[in-house]
Amino acid sequence: MxxxxxxxxxxAPATRRGGGRRxxxxxxxxxxxxxxxxxAEMRDGSLGPxxxxxxxxxxxxxxxxxxxxxxxxxxxxxxxxxxxxxxxxxxxxxxxxxxxxxxxxxxxxxxxxxxxxxxxxxxxxxxxxxxxxxxxxxxxxxxxxxxxxxxxxxxxxxxxxxxxxxxxxxxxxxxxxxxxxxxxxxxxxxxxxxxxxxxxxxxxxxxxxxxxxxxxxxxxxxxxxxxxxxxxxxxxxxxxxxxxxxxxxxxxTLPLRYAEQARSALRVADWLAGRPEVSRVLYPALARDPSYGLWTRDYTGAASLFGVVMRGGDAAAAHALLDGLRLFGLGYSWGGFESLITFETPQMAWRETAPVLEGPLLRLHIGLEDPADLIADLAAGLDGWPNA
Ligand SMILES: Cc1ncc(COP(=O)(O)O)c(C=O)c1O
Incomplete structure (x- = not known):
């Protein structure tokens, strides 16, 4: 098989035969x-922990x-x-x-x-x-x-x-x-x-x-x-x-959640990439991303986590954007069922060679919500962006 x-x-291991009623x-x-x-049994390491x-x-x-x-x-x-x-x-x-x-x-x-x-x-x-x-x-x-x-x-x-x-x-x-x-x-x-x-x-x-x-x-x-x-x-x-x-x-349920969240992430990332307030979306699963070739060659799927470089604006504008969203949690970590957003520009200072960014750097994690609702939330937030 x-x-x-x-x-x-x-x-499959959960239904493997031979374990009796359990x-x-x-x-x-x-x-x-x-x-x-x-x-004698205590000395026998083969009997388990x-x-x-x-x-x-x-x-x-x-x-x-x-x-x-x-x-x-x-x-x-x-x-x-x-x-x-x-x-x-x-x-x-x-x-x-x-x-x-x-x-x-x-x-x-x-x-x-x-x-x-x-x-x-x-x-x-x-x-x-x-x-x-x-x-x-x-x-x-x-x-x-x-x-x-x-x-x-x-x-x-x-x-x-x-x-x-x-x-x-x-x-x-x-x-x-x-x-x-x-x-x-x-x-x-x-x-x-x-x-x-x-x-x-x-x-x-x-x-x-x-x-x-x-x-x-x-x-x-x-x-x-x-x-x-x-x-x-x-x-x-x-x-x-x-x-x-x-x-x-x-x-x-990992493969199903992972694939579904990636589907939504691609939709949200693609939408963001077309917005005038956004300079670049950093997501290897997007066809215009510089890593797309390596991703399609070696990977069979993508996480629902990506970066967004805004066009213009400053830290205060990024804070206002994040504070105004209704469906994105403000929190670190990722991989859960819920969508999250963070402001990451300060972390760039740790690097020896900081990348040149056209505006604040945000990180989005897309959860299991309906992506249309997430896009509507982001659209409302982007309306307040300084160059909008
Ligand atoms: C790429 C990466 N590796 C490792 C970790 C660390 O995982 P943990 O939060 O379980 O320590 C994180 C957490 O954000 C991460 O983003």
Whole structure:
């Protein structure tokens, strides 16, 4: 019957035969201590977890679903998307090493690199966002140990040619880690393109309901898996069975929510791109976007998250626009059922090379509302824009 599509893969384990009479979903087993009937049984690690930190039924089922979805050999759960990215960086680098990543990397990861890692002798080199893969590869130095890829980049959404970058990294003995949150493990399969570690914030589309913080890392190579597993063990990283259960519940409908939200996002993005108040929409799924070619070549879907560069106007105009919207929540994170909008221009100051923007930078996340209603809300808001 193999290979199954992702829609089926994420559901089929729930109805697999052979488990006897049971609920469809695994139980939430809250445990620090797991009991055995004899000392011999206590010593037998093959009988399942001996201690709560190893995870119980819901964590195990979620890890297996991630292995299946990412075409991995092993998956680890972490308390947030941020810790999913920092875990492999901690596991794979040593003092004296250098990490190469995009100048547009997710802000808190940048802070981890420049604060925590730098204090421990691991330096970071940032490459301009939007630079082609061969120019990035040319920056690999003697000390470069890990390349952290984020595609599309946070806030400005430039994509990079991941297969080309990975080939160049492998040729130089550099390991690759990707933040695959935008693709939700669905639309892009990094491990199938040779990336060493794929990470994502399950907080976003896996959770899908804005009520969960969780992350995941997946890998294939035995040495890399050992380095990550050792680090998980050394740091005592674990997640609650309730949170794993919520993520498992979310993943059954993940492909449908992801596709439907992308359909709406494309409609809203396309409408915005035609408005005189908007200079550019930064969304690889739009045919006029510079990353459209890479997106159509490597991705089977898109997140419902994109940037909007306004034409003229200032921070006060952006604040007024956001304050006046009725259907968009003012909030960070994304991947939930609700539409959100944020003003992102101040974050550009973190970058070494700030992009030239024609006006304020906004970020929109499109939820499951009717896109016609979202467009009407935005239209009313744009009427007040200074150049309208
Ligand atoms: C691209 C990207 N990676 C990672 C994260 C971190 O996820 P979390 O909020 O679960 O720590 C975020 C959160 O916004 C993100 O946008």
């Amino acid at each position: 193999e290979p199954l599509s992702d829609r089926t893969r994420l559901i 609920p469809v979903n695994p139980s939430i087993e809250r445990a620090s201590t797991l009991l055995s009937d004899s000392v 001996l201690y709560g930190i190893e995870g119980t039924a819901s964590q195990t089922a979620l890890r297996q679903a991630l292995v299946d979805l990412e075409r991995a050999e092993e998956a680890w759960l972490t308390p947030s998307g941020l810790s999913a990215v920092t875990l492999p960086l901690l596991a794979l680098s040593r003092p004296g090493d250098e990490i190469l990543t995009t100048d547009a990397v997710y802000g808190p990861v940048r802070r981890f690199l420049t604060r925590h890692m730098a204090a421990r002798g691991v330096t970071t080199r940032f490459h301009p966002s939007g630079e082609p893969a061969d120019s990035v590869a040319a920056r690999i130095g003697e000390r470069t140990r890990v390349m952290l890829i984020e595609s599309p980049a946070s806030l400005t959404f430039e994509m990079i040619d991941v297969p080309a970058l990975v080939a160049a990294a492998r040729a130089r003995g550099v390991l690759t880690v990707i933040d695959n949150t935008w693709a939700a493990g669905l639309a892009f399969k990094p491990l199938m393109h040779g990336v060493d570690v794929s990470t994502q914030a399950l907080t976003k589309y896996f959770g899908g309901h804005s009520d969960l913080m969780l992350g995941a890392a997946t890998a294939r190579d035995p040495a890399i898996r050992k380095a990550i597993a050792d680090t998980v063990e050394d740091l005592g990283l674990c997640v609650s069975p309730d949170d794993a259960w919520l993520a498992l519940r979310g993943l059954r």
